[in-house]
Amino acid sequence: MPEIDNEILLRTYPMNYIHPKAKGKKTPVLSILKAVAEKSAVMLLILSAWEALPRLGLVDPFLLPPFSDAVGSLVRLFQSGEMFRHIAKSLERSGLGFLAAVAFSIPVGTFMGWNKRIERIADPLLQVCRNTSTLALYPVFILFFGLGETSKIAIILWGTVWPILLNTISGVKEADPLLIKSARSMGISRIGLFTKVVWPMATPSILTGLRLSAATAILMLVAAEMLGADRGLGFMIFYYQERYAIPEMFGGIIFIAVLGVLINFLLVRLESRMTRWKERIVKG
Amino acid sequence: MGNMRMRTKPARPIMLRALLLLAAVSTLLAGCGKDADTAEAGSSVKGPDIIRLPTPTNLTGISNYYVAEELGYVKEAGLQFDYVGAVESGQLVASVVAGKIDVGGAHINRTIAGISAGAKIKAVVAQTETTEEIPHMSFVTTKDSPIKSAADIVGKKVGIPAFGGCNEYTPYAYLLKNGIADPKGKFEIVTAPEFKLEQALLQGEVDLIGLHENPSTIIKRGNLKVVFTDYDIWKSIGGATPLYFSNKFIKEKPDVVRRFVDVISKTNDFVNANPEKAIEITAKRGDMDPAKIRANHYAAHGEISPESVQVWIDLLSQFNEIKKDVKPEDIFTNEFNDTLK
Amino acid sequence: MRKKAWVRLRSAPERWAAIIAVCVAWEAVSRSGLVKDFILPPFTRVIYKLVQLLVTGQMWPDIGASMQRAASGFAISVLIAIPLGFLMAWSTRIERVLDPVMQFMRNTPTLALYPLFILVFGLGELSKVAIIFWGAVWPVLMNTVEGVNRTDTLLVKSGRSMGASPLTMFFRIILPSALPSIFTGIRLSASRSIIILVAAEMLGADKGLGFLIFSSEQNYKVEQMYAGIIVLILLGMLVNFLLVRWEKHITRWKQDITGS
Numbered sequence: 001m002p003e004i005d006n007e008i009l010l011r012t013y014p015m016n017y018i019h020p021k022a023k024g025k026k027t028p029v030l031s032i033l034k035a036v037a038e039k040s041a042v043m044l045l046i047l048s049a050w051e052a053l054p055r056l057g058l059v060d061p062f063l064l065p066p067f068s069d070a071v072g073s074l075v076r077l078f079q080s081g082e083m084f085r086h087i088a089k090s091l092e093r094s095g096l097g098f099l100a101a102v103a104f105s106i107p108v109g110t111f112m113g114w115n116k117r118i119e120r121i122a123d124p125l126l127q128v129c130r131n132t133s134t135l136a137l138y139p140v141f142i143l144f145f146g147l148g149e150t151s152k153i154a155i156i157l158w159g160t161v162w163p164i165l166l167n168t169i170s171g172v173k174e175a176d177p178l179l180i181k182s183a184r185s186m187g188i189s190r191i192g193l194f195t196k197v198v199w200p201m202a203t204p205s206i207l208t209g210l211r212l213s214a215a216t217a218i219l220m221l222v223a224a225e226m227l228g229a230d231r232g233l234g235f236m237i238f239y240y241q242e243r244y245a246i247p248e249m250f251g252g253i254i255f256i257a258v259l260g261v262l263i264n265f266l267l268v269r270l271e272s273r274m275t276r277w278k279e280r281i282v283k284g
Numbered sequence: 285m286g287n288m289r290m291r292t293k294p295a296r297p298i299m300l301r302a303l304l305l306l307a308a309v310s311t312l313l314a315g316c317g318k319d320a321d322t323a324e325a326g327s328s329v330k331g332p333d334i335i336r337l338p339t340p341t342n343l344t345g346i347s348n349y350y351v352a353e354e355l356g357y358v359k360e361a362g363l364q365f366d367y368v369g370a371v372e373s374g375q376l377v378a379s380v381v382a383g384k385i386d387v388g389g390a391h392i393n394r395t396i397a398g399i400s401a402g403a404k405i406k407a408v409v410a411q412t413e414t415t416e417e418i419p420h421m422s423f424v425t426t427k428d429s430p431i432k433s434a435a436d437i438v439g440k441k442v443g444i445p446a447f448g449g450c451n452e453y454t455p456y457a458y459l460l461k462n463g464i465a466d467p468k469g470k471f472e473i474v475t476a477p478e479f480k481l482e483q484a485l486l487q488g489e490v491d492l493i494g495l496h497e498n499p500s501t502i503i504k505r506g507n508l509k510v511v512f513t514d515y516d517i518w519k520s521i522g523g524a525t526p527l528y529f530s531n532k533f534i535k536e537k538p539d540v541v542r543r544f545v546d547v548i549s550k551t552n553d554f555v556n557a558n559p560e561k562a563i564e565i566t567a568k569r570g571d572m573d574p575a576k577i578r579a580n581h582y583a584a585h586g587e588i589s590p591e592s593v594q595v596w597i598d599l600l601s602q603f604n605e606i607k608k609d610v611k612p613e614d615i616f617t618n619e620f621n622d623t624l625k
Numbered sequence: 626m627r628k629k630a631w632v633r634l635r636s637a638p639e640r641w642a643a644i645i646a647v648c649v650a651w652e653a654v655s656r657s658g659l660v661k662d663f664i665l666p667p668f669t670r671v672i673y674k675l676v677q678l679l680v681t682g683q684m685w686p687d688i689g690a691s692m693q694r695a696a697s698g699f700a701i702s703v704l705i706a707i708p709l710g711f712l713m714a715w716s717t718r719i720e721r722v723l724d725p726v727m728q729f730m731r732n733t734p735t736l737a738l739y740p741l742f743i744l745v746f747g748l749g750e751l752s753k754v755a756i757i758f759w760g761a762v763w764p765v766l767m768n769t770v771e772g773v774n775r776t777d778t779l780l781v782k783s784g785r786s787m788g789a790s791p792l793t794m795f796f797r798i799i800l801p802s803a804l805p806s807i808f809t810g811i812r813l814s815a816s817r818s819i820i821i822l823v824a825a826e827m828l829g830a831d832k833g834l835g836f837l838i839f840s841s842e843q844n845y846k847v848e849q850m851y852a853g854i855i856v857l858i859l860l861g862m863l864v865n866f867l868l869v870r871w872e873k874h875i876t877r878w879k880q881d882i883t884g885s
């Protein structure tokens with residue numbers, strides 16, 4: 001059985017089973033405030049250390065500029081419009097790589113999940129591919145696709161294709177055989193079988209795959225834009241580093257991290273919304 | 285209860301393995317600690333003073349570190365070179381500032397930009413400089429390319445190893461010199477490591493590439509031609525690559541700096557007088573083909589010339605790359621160079 | 626038992642079919658001249674080169690250096706992540722406090738953090754190990770938290786009602802039920818530590834498989850480059866294979882119980 005390992009990498013924690021959240025009778029405002037304070041405590045601690053260390057001269061500001069400087073530079077980059085150039089280009093690359101991965105993975109994954117034999121044959125290869133680091137293949141991508149856009153999108157594609165593919169396969173494979181049998185006995189058409197029975201059952205798994213891939217598409221940007229780029233979020237990090245514009249560089253890193261967290265958060269929300277029906281059924 | 289006992293069973297190998305891991309990590313940590321100890325012990329005993337340098341890798345020219353060691357200059361001066369590993373050129377200034385290495389050196393513009401950005405470093409001894417035969421950079425295209433002059437470069441794709449510095453500003457300066465105002469943005473830049481650029485050029489992905497190679501070796505390859513070099517723009521002053529220390533190191537160990545500068549300036553003069561021997565040493569130590577090493581010209585007595593610094597301050601400030609108030613005396617000093625006195 | 630072995634033997638060709646097909650296609654594409662030699666040399670020539678590098682002993686220092694880095698980074702991440710994971714799962718407050726920071730950390734590309742790694746850990750082995758740690762720590766951590774959180778509430782409640790001490794609860798109920806998930810995490814982290822090797826060795830290394838790949842590329846030694854990539858893949862497969870075996874072995878009790 002091919003475990004969908006990646007799933008766990010970016011999964012947010014489920015409900016805490018050991019300590020079910022107490023349904024307190026406190027005023028909601030207070031508890032929200034408390035939650036916010038708790039959630040931001042360590043973050044604030046780290047950020048203030050980041051601010052203080054260079055300000056107090058404990059770390060050379062040339063190496064680590066104060067947090068406020070980095071944010072200030074980021075704001076300036078937004079004001080000058082420079083940032084939007086990078087964002088647009090990177091989203092284009094990530095988007096294309098991601099879409100290509102989806103367009104490939106969902107049909108192929110469905111096919112492979114459905115045909116157990118083919119899945120058995122292909123699985124070892126998929127495991128090998130998934131466990132091969134993109135960076136190790138970096139020179140190969142450059143050799144094959146040159147320095148242009150193709151190789152950048154190919155790199156993102158390589159990073160994003162496996163989570164969706166493996167999750168689609170497992171989702172389809174683990175679709176309840178009883179439901180499939182009964183749908184068949186009711187004389188469902190082949191297309192109907194997929195659209196009405198198999199895919200809905202595989203949806204949670206596929207959605208997890210999509211979310212992981214989307215997050216990876218952002219993470220891959222830095223590697224993809226290491227060579228031959230003249231704009232993009234990954235590029236700007238290297239670019240400002242070359243220029244010793246260290247606050248700008250950290251501004252870029254902050255932005256890419258925020259973007260990754262944001263995309264992950266939105267997709268988790270989307271995922272839980274779209275899979276809510278399942279919980280309702282199970283609980284009902 | 286039987287089940288319970290079964291459950292605890294697997295715990296034992298885990299504990300064992302955890303202990304093994306713990307042991308592995310602690311030996312690792314202990315190892316690191318030991319390294320630090322010995323390093324400190326080394327400096328307190330009256331042994332040679334250690335200078336930490338980036339390991340010369342992917343050499344295209346003579347390594348004067350290797351030459352200085354092989355000639356015995358380093359030992360004579362009571363110094364010892366420790367190579368800490370390859371350091372990417374983009375990380376050199378940061379590594380010196382962070383105190384991870386003691387000496388860094390690349391094209392002077394990197395030093396200027398770093399100092400302007402707040403890096404507390406200072407250049408103390410010159411290394412290579414441009415000659416007509418051996419410029420710092422050559423800009424190259426295919427033999428049948430229509431690019432012949434500065435005007436032809438406008439609108440083309442130019443491949444360089446990285447943004448910033450000599451790679452980016454040398455072509456700007458060339459365009460400026462040939463009457464093309466505001467050259468930034470007049471051509472598209474594609475970055476790739478130098479060894480990839482030639483392939484990109486031959487495959488038509490870029491129209492012009494910047495290489496740190498000699499025109500003669502480039503022409504020898506048959507299918508390429510040189511459009512311009514930094515010598516065409518600035519004669520000999522454009523390609524200085526002095527070595528720098530952190531201000532902290534200079535302040536704490538001025539004597540070590542002085543001896544190091546002496547070693548390098550002596551080595552420079554030796555290399556200029558015996559290029560073949562220097563290539564041979566570099567090839568042997570770097571385990572490479574001597575034919576691939578170029579005989580750079582080194583600044584006589586390691587003297588940093590003010591013009592070689594000024595020319596880059598002017599260019600970089602023209603493009604708002606550095607602060608307006610950067611002065612040559614912020615960048616370099618020859619005061620540790622006794623051979624000049 | 627005998628039947629099982631036979632089934633495995635029969636499925637062997639199936640399991641290797643796709644990989645062999647890729648190798649054959651590689652050979653064919655290159656030999657036929659569809660793809661140029663300097664882009665993709667024939668598979669057999671790469672293997673020949675690989676064998677040569679192994680026999681002459683040229684490659685062993687690289688493999689050794691890489692393994693040492695990967696193992697150290699992996700070991701440290703396991704040692705830190707498992708206790709931390711238990712802590713986070715045990716106290717929702719700790720989890721709430723740490724979670725936002727960890728979300729950010731996980732979503733920051735390692736490559737972008739090189740300057741910080743150099744600043745904190747220097748240029749030597751330590752920063753390479755730190756990068757591997759950074760890449761490998763998340764799966765164990767997440768899976769530990771998840772494993773503990775998924776402990777059957779019923780078991781916990783009944784344990785409490787039977788008056789089990791916290792220590793007993795931990796060793797008898799929580800740890801055993803979290804183990805499978807933790808092992809999955811350990812295995813994933815081990816694979817990750819191999820995957821991230823290349824990134825770590827891009828940061829100023831003078832040996833190691835990642836270094837070998839990139840320096841072969843620079844010196845136009847394409848066969849050697851592919852040989853390095855293949856070794857890295859094999860290494861990843863080996864680590865994964867061993868840990869899957871180990872995981873199965875360790876968690877067998879679970880299947881036994883559910884089976885009986």
